């Protein structure tokens with residue numbers, strides 16, 4: 385197109401072939417559904433087998449009703465539940481047991497056991513569940 389030549393693949397690479405606005409609405413709807421499902425499945429959670437696998441003073445990612453949850457249990461047995469998606473660009477955090485913090489393996493953000501952001505590049509706290 386730039387050189388003025390015809391190309392049989394022109395339609396395939398035409399910039400206007402993608403309708404980002406229409407796709408964006410569907411993306412937002414799906415994201416809202418996922419967040420809603422995660423929230424509703426956590427609201428009625430029971431301290432059942434999955435959660436009981438987290439011992440006092442331990443943190444780990446568990447699967448609960450098809451969702452992943454970052455769970456920490458303090459020395460008194462109290463559970464702290466977080467969305468394990470780092471607030472930078474959504475890599476899954478991992479628990480550092482020696483420092484008792486959640487760390488993101490992608491770019492190094494660190495969060496407290498309650499999800500408070502310690503270091504970036506993330507700029508927001510983790511989501512409490």
Ligand code: FES
Pocket residue numbers: 470471472473474475488489490491492493504505506
């Ligand atoms: S995705 Fe976690 S620090 Fe970048």
